[in-house]
Amino acid sequence: MATSTPRPRLIHFMAAFGTGGLLTLMVHFNGELGRHGNALFSSWGAHGTGTVAAILFLALLYRRRAKSTVERPPAPVWAYLGGLSGAATVMLTSLAVNSPLALAGTLALGLAGQVVFSLGADLWGLFGLPKRRPTLRDLIALALILAGSALIILFRGFES
Amino acid sequence: MTIPILVAVLAGLLVGLSRQLNGRLAVSTSPLISSFWNHAIGFAALTVLGLVVGGLIPPGAEDAPWHAYVGGPIGVVFVAAGSWVIARIGAVNTAILVIGGQMVSGVVLDLFLAAPTALWATGLGVILILAGVVVTQTQAKR
Numbered sequence: 001m002a003t004s005t006p007r008p009r010l011i012h013f014m015a016a017f018g019t020g021g022l023l024t025l026m027v028h029f030n031g032e033l034g035r036h037g038n039a040l041f042s043s044w045g046a047h048g049t050g051t052v053a054a055i056l057f058l059a060l061l062y063r064r065r066a067k068s069t070v071e072r073p074p075a076p077v078w079a080y081l082g083g084l085s086g087a088a089t090v091m092l093t094s095l096a097v098n099s100p101l102a103l104a105g106t107l108a109l110g111l112a113g114q115v116v117f118s119l120g121a122d123l124w125g126l127f128g129l130p131k132r133r134p135t136l137r138d139l140i141a142l143a144l145i146l147a148g149s150a151l152i153i154l155f156r157g158f159e160s
Numbered sequence: 161m162t163i164p165i166l167v168a169v170l171a172g173l174l175v176g177l178s179r180q181l182n183g184r185l186a187v188s189t190s191p192l193i194s195s196f197w198n199h200a201i202g203f204a205a206l207t208v209l210g211l212v213v214g215g216l217i218p219p220g221a222e223d224a225p226w227h228a229y230v231g232g233p234i235g236v237v238f239v240a241a242g243s244w245v246i247a248r249i250g251a252v253n254t255a256i257l258v259i260g261g262q263m264v265s266g267v268v269l270d271l272f273l274a275a276p277t278a279l280w281a282t283g284l285g286v287i288l289i290l291a292g293v294v295v296t297q298t299q300a301k302r
Binding site: 020046 | 172247277288
């Protein structure tokens with residue numbers, strides 16, 4: 001792995017930013033499911049309906065997908081375990097939200113954890129993805145976005 | 161207080177780990193197939209957990225409106241998109257752009273729901289995030 005890195009294009013950056021909006025909607029709806037049940041039920045239900053939706057999407061796209069001529073390297077077994085990590089996240093987050101950290105503290109520390117992981121992941125090319133030395137530009141963007149996020153999270157719910 | 165802090169940071173680390181693993185799987189399969197496995201394996205694990213600890217379907221769950229279940233399908237698109245971009249723009253750019261998008265759209269949703277906010281802090285936060293997004297764009301090939 002870590003041989004050919006496709007050139008980044010504007011659409012990739014916009015897609016990443018746009019999916020942040022999907023995350024907001026997802027958290028909103030899953031929260032509603034959690035209010036009717038509990039955190040475990042919310043995550044279980046979302047993973048269940050998600051599995052069904054993924055099968056439907058794949059079925060819809062199946063005919064359009066011509067057989068790829070490019071030989072792809074097989075995936076190691078551990079690459080299939082992203083779902084375990086995701087399921088564990090839900091449990092840990094609901095534990096932290098119900099601690100003195102509350103929602104704001106949980107979100108802020110969670111962002112810190114994500115950023116630390118991503119820096120290590122790029123620096124060492126962890127888990128078979130391309131190695132990518134963070135540039136000064138990456139670090140400036142990181143500082144701006146984290147500072148802005150911290151302001152929004154920590155002042156949320158306070159009237160000015 | 162130390163334990164909740166470690167738990168919250170670990171949750172964030174696992175978000176990154178999950179995206180990295182799904183991104184690697186997408187390289188060998190496709191982003192949508194990767195998202196399918198993410199949800200199917202997560203569902204299996206949560207089913208086992210729910211059966212072991214009990215209360216998988218708590219009372220009141222059947223009263224949830226249909227739209228409360230829309231989060232699942234949205235998550236499929238979210239995971240697929242993340243798996244698609246991470247191999248192209250890297251883990252750091254993916255993480256900070258998704259975080260920035262989540263924050264800005266959250267502010268919009270709050271305005272929509274008329275949730276109380278400190279306007280100066282929120283406004284400044286959005287400006288800083290958008291500036292950061294512009295900085296990441298400067299490396300894109302147009």
